[in-house]
Amino acid sequence: xxxxxxxxxxxxxxxxxxxxxxxxxxxxxxxxxxxxxxxxxxxxxxxxxxxxxxxxxxxxxxxxxxxxxxxxxxxxxxxxxxxxxxxxxxxxxxxxxxxxxxxxxxxx
Amino acid sequence: xxxxxxxxxxxxxxxxxxxxxxxxxxxxxxxxxxxxxxxxxxxxxxxxxxxxxxxxxxxxxxxxxxxxxxxxxxxxxxxxxxxxxxxxxxxxxxxxxxxxxxxxxxxxxxxxxxxx
Numbered sequence: 001x002x003x004x005x006x007x008x009x010x011x012x013x014x015x016x017x018x019x020x021x022x023x024x025x026x027x028x029x030x031x032x033x034x035x036x037x038x039x040x041x042x043x044x045x046x047x048x049x050x051x052x053x054x055x056x057x058x059x060x061x062x063x064x065x066x067x068x069x070x071x072x073x074x075x076x077x078x079x080x081x082x083x084x085x086x087x088x089x090x091x092x093x094x095x096x097x098x099x100x101x102x103x104x105x106x107x108x
Numbered sequence: 109x110x111x112x113x114x115x116x117x118x119x120x121x122x123x124x125x126x127x128x129x130x131x132x133x134x135x136x137x138x139x140x141x142x143x144x145x146x147x148x149x150x151x152x153x154x155x156x157x158x159x160x161x162x163x164x165x166x167x168x169x170x171x172x173x174x175x176x177x178x179x180x181x182x183x184x185x186x187x188x189x190x191x192x193x194x195x196x197x198x199x200x201x202x203x204x205x206x207x208x209x210x211x212x213x214x215x216x217x218x219x220x221x222x223x224x
Contacts, residue, residue, distance in 0.1 A: 042201055042215040043152065087151065095142060096203075096213055100151040 002026035004099030006088055011105040012078055020073045020102045022088035030091035032064050032071045037101070038084045046073070046086075078106055111135050112204050114216025121192055121223055129187045129219045131202030137182035138204035142213070143175075146199040155200075158185040192223040 031050040049064035164177035
């Protein structure tokens with residue numbers, strides 16, 4: 001079966017940088033995605049890595065190492081609005097499976 | 109592009125009744141849609157994969173007769189919770205994406221179901 005592991009909670013200070021790690025075990029791997037979800041809202045897509053390396057999108061970057069079955073989401077210049085849950089997800093064949101999510105707390 | 113609309117946003121129903129949730133792709137055709145369930149402060153659990161014109165594929169442990177999925181057109185999938193019980197109260201979310209984009213799926217706004 002498939003499994004994704006990520007920390008349950010992370011706390012950081014406004015303006016700082018935070019990294020959320022994700023390790024996965026799955027068959028038929030097609031890529032690692034990251035989603036953001038605010039309380040009461042639906043998940044929104046942040047980034048996607050199909051190949052090894054770093055993808056940068058504004059303040060957010062995502063990294064993938066397929067040989068290590070590992071990836072991370074890097075959030076820079078943290079803002080209070082970044083307080084949310086972040087999910088890594090893998091595409092396994094024709095469906096997307098989510099990790100349990102990391103709740104990011106940001107302190108002023 | 110790739111907008112997914114879900115309706116209703118919230119619903120309260122009595123135990124034993126059935127509730128239908130709709131998921132529509134507004135600007136693309138979705139041969140496949142996904143239904144997730146999320147309990148408070150937990151992850152999104154994939155319930156089933158909805159396939160246009162054919163039977164849905166349910167994940168292990170999901171009752172097919174309780175959660176009826178119909179994908180009658182390329183833009184509409186419905187999830188019907190039959191004989192609802194209080195333990196079915198949850199946040200149900202659908203997602204879909206254009207056929208050539210299998211990564212950045214778009215989610216509907218979700219439906220919060222409360223069974224009383």
